[in-house]
Amino acid sequence: xxxxxxxxxxxxxxxxxxxxxxxxxxxxxxxxxxxxxxxxxxxxxxxxxxxxxxxxxxxxxxxxxxxxxxxxxxxxxxxxxxxxxxxxxxxxxxxxxxxxxxxxxxxxxxxxxxxxxxxxxxxxxxxxxxxxxxxxxxxxxxxxxxxxxxxxxxxxxxxxxxxxxxxxxxxxxxxxxxxxxxxxxxxxxxxxxxxxxxxxxxxxxxxxxxxxxxxxxxxxxxxxxxxxxxxxxxxxxxxxxxxxxxxxxxxxxxxxxxxxxxxxxxxxxxxxxxxxxxxxxxxxxxxxxxxxxxxxxxxxxxxxxxxxxxxxxxxxxxxxxxxxxxxxxxxxxxxxxxxxxxxxxxxxxxxxxxxxxxxxxxxxxxxxxxxxxxxxxxxxxxxxxxxxxxxxxxxxxxxxxxxxxxxxxxxxxxxxxxxxxxxxxxxxxxxxxxxxxxxxxxxxxxxxxxxxxxxxxxxxxxxxxxxxxx
Amino acid sequence: xxxxxxxxxxxxxxxxxxxxxxxxxxxxxxxxxxxxxxxxxxxxxxxxxxxxxxxxxxxxxx
Numbered sequence: 403x404x405x406x407x408x409x410x411x412x413x414x415x416x417x418x419x420x421x422x423x424x425x426x427x428x429x430x431x432x433x434x435x436x437x438x439x440x441x442x443x444x445x446x447x448x449x450x451x452x453x454x455x456x457x458x459x460x461x462x463x464x465x466x467x468x469x470x471x472x473x474x475x476x477x478x479x480x481x482x483x484x485x486x487x488x489x490x491x492x493x494x495x496x497x498x499x500x501x502x503x504x505x506x507x508x509x510x511x512x513x514x515x516x517x518x519x520x521x522x523x524x525x526x527x528x529x530x531x532x533x534x535x536x537x538x539x540x541x542x543x544x545x546x547x548x549x550x551x552x553x554x555x556x557x558x559x560x561x562x563x564x565x566x567x568x569x570x571x572x573x574x575x576x577x578x579x580x581x582x583x584x585x586x587x588x589x590x591x592x593x594x595x596x597x598x599x600x601x602x603x604x605x606x607x608x609x610x611x612x613x614x615x616x617x618x619x620x621x622x623x624x625x626x627x628x629x630x631x632x633x634x635x636x637x638x639x640x641x642x643x644x645x646x647x648x649x650x651x652x653x654x655x656x657x658x659x660x661x662x663x664x665x666x667x668x669x670x671x672x673x674x675x676x677x678x679x680x681x682x683x684x685x686x687x688x689x690x691x692x693x694x695x696x697x698x699x700x701x702x703x704x705x706x707x708x709x710x711x712x713x714x715x716x717x718x719x720x721x722x723x724x725x726x727x728x729x730x731x732x733x734x735x736x737x738x739x740x741x742x743x744x745x746x747x748x749x750x751x752x753x754x755x756x757x758x759x760x761x762x763x764x765x766x767x768x769x770x771x772x773x774x775x776x777x778x779x780x781x782x783x784x785x786x787x788x789x790x791x792x793x794x795x796x797x798x799x800x801x802x803x804x805x806x807x808x809x810x811x812x813x814x815x816x817x818x819x820x821x822x823x824x825x826x827x828x829x830x831x832x833x834x835x836x837x838x839x840x841x842x843x844x845x846x847x848x849x850x851x852x853x854x855x856x857x858x859x860x861x862x863x864x865x866x867x868x869x870x871x872x
Numbered sequence: 873x874x875x876x877x878x879x880x881x882x883x884x885x886x887x888x889x890x891x892x893x894x895x896x897x898x899x900x901x902x903x904x905x906x907x908x909x910x911x912x913x914x915x916x917x918x919x920x921x922x923x924x925x926x927x928x929x930x931x932x933x934x
Contacts, residue, residue, distance in 0.1 A: 640931065708914050708918055710911075711911035711912065712915055715912050715915065726889065729891065733893065733897075741897075742901075742904075745891070749901070749905055749908050749909070750908065754912040754915070756926050757912070757915045759926035759927045760915075760926050760927070761915045761918055761921045762926075763925055763926065763927040764918065764920050764924045766927065797903060797907075800904060800911075
């Protein structure tokens with residue numbers, strides 16, 4: 403069978419009785435069996451419960467019951483999100499298995515209630531930070547566009563599984579770019595919605611004041627459909643905000659006419675090391691939106707370089723508090739890159755953390771001022787396409803420019819979508835980032851969906867070299 | 873900051889926190905420390921943040 407590429411297409415096919423959820427789930431389970439040994443995207447595959455959930459979705463369709471576009475749709479969750487039918491490991495051996503046993507995170511509860519089919523738990527950078535350590539027993543994630551290259555992180559498994567056609571949608575998390583980075587390097591779409599929009603209850607923390615659980619899928623429409631389900635106040639997460647959740651898909655009509663786009667050239671387009679093809683692709687994407695009726699203005703985000711530092715100070719401090727005792731007692735049980743990055747919090751002071759939060763107050767207001775007369779900002783998601791894993795190191799990441807942490811610091815919604823491919827023997831996805839105002843995800847989706855109706859970058863599928871890993 | 877000061881500082885902080893690491897592991901933190909400090913110190917140089925309140929909200933109501 404031809405597996406639909408998107409949740410939207412699969413939902414239509416299920417309702418047209420062109421396929422059943424059991425058929426779709428079975429076909430994807432077969433792909434997982436074939437490709438996961440190469441791609442290293444899944445830690446746990448919940449085949450039995452997935453087929454049972456798919457059968458239940460089909461029974462509802464047969465009874466005329468329709469819970470919405472996620473009914474019968476296979477998805478998977480990053481393995482720091484608690485699910486009652488599979489262990490939660492955080493991609494390591496440190497986390498007490500008893501903590502996550504026998505219950506569901508709020509987002510999983512909501513997806514189950516919407517009839518979605520959970521296929522299993524996905525690989526990540528251990529505890530959502532650092533880089534994969536080949537010496538540990540967990541699968542090594544590989545970019546489906548070029549197996550020598552990184553699948554990014556920390557939601558690497560989610561990005562790889564969607565790009566590789568193993569699932570139609572998935573859940574990632576994002577503290578400094580961990581949803582948008584894997585979306586960028588694997589060529590899929592992913593939104594970090596406004597902080598407080600989606601409950602984090604049931605997710606292993608990294609940076610308490612920066613963490614988000616997010617939808618990832620091929621298209622903006624698919625992400626919007628997922629966000630419709632997982633968004634909304636949860637009394638179990640005091641950081642969620644009790645504000646109405648719009649129907650994000652209902653307003654998507656492809657029009658960007660009159661939308662005001664700000665382009666922050668300073669820092670985001672002139673950072674040292676910014677790949678010229680990435681810069682050109684993002685600027686071409688902005689031109690395409692301008693051609694479709696958007697109004698484009700150049701703007702400046704003040705202190706953008708310091709904003710990345712502030713996000714790091716907060717993330718390292720908050721994560722160190724969670725991990726200090728385990729690091730002191732079991733340093734070598736962590737992956738070597740995980741312990742390296744988590745321990746950075748030891749070298750920061752209480753004053754550093756408070757100053758970072760003072761900077762955060764200033765920066766949030768400064769960006770709000772820049773965006774007063776704008777609807778969105780657009781910039782590159784990453785400094786370039788996926789590098790070779792052998793060329794990466796945590797120290798290089800510490801020093802290089804980044805374009806995603808700013809939007810964790812401010813809490814603003816930010817979405818990564820594919821906007822081109824690099825040249826060369828193995829073309830790699832390039833990505834642009836669309837940033838909106840607080841709780842204005844629908845505007846971000848409108849721009850992303852409008853762009854995806856003009857282009858087909860998000861529908862390109864890698865040909866995975868299965869034999870390479872045998 | 874002189875290199876010898878960095879190494880002493882890193883070793884002291886690790887020891888005070890109860891970390892027992894190899895020389896190779898300590899060397900990684902000695903290398904990273906200047907960039908970490910530079911990033912944190914740069915935030916004190918932002919004059920616009922001088923009189924800001926920290927972006928931490930403590931809800932008194934449970």
